[in-house]
Amino acid sequence: MAWTETDWAELELTAKLVDAFFQGDHKVAGEIRQRTAKWGATVEDRSRLRMSIVEPDEIPGNEAPASGPSEFDEPGPEEGGSLVSEAESFLKAFGNG
Incomplete structure (x- = not known):
């Protein structure tokens, strides 16, 4: 589903309302709730x-293409890898390491 120009305008207005809410204008909370509900913000x-x-x-028919291993397939920090080694791999891949 593509968003139209009016969808983006509605999103911009809602973002301004959220900004006003965080600036202390809590009267806009109900309006924010109604606007975000129209987009399916919650389950x-x-x-x-x-x-x-x-x-x-x-x-169906939108399977990701099969790919072979890459230099970025080392385990990440959450898998026992090192954040430093990931950064070094990144820098090496882009010519700065």
């Missing part, structure tokens, strides 16, 4: 709108 909103979120690889 309940999406259920009411009959929306579902699927990952791109869950769409």
Whole structure:
């Protein structure tokens, strides 16, 4: 689903309302809630709108292309790797290391 110019305008207005809320204007909270509900901001909103979120690889015929190992396939920090080694790999790959 593509967003139209009016969708983006609505999003911009909502962003301004959220900014006003965080600046202390709490009277806009209800308006923010109503506007974000129209986009399916929560699970309940999406259920009411009959929306579902699927990952791109869950769409039939939209499988990710198979790829071989790359220099970035080393384990990350959460997998026991080192953040420093990841940074070094990045710099080496882009000619600054």
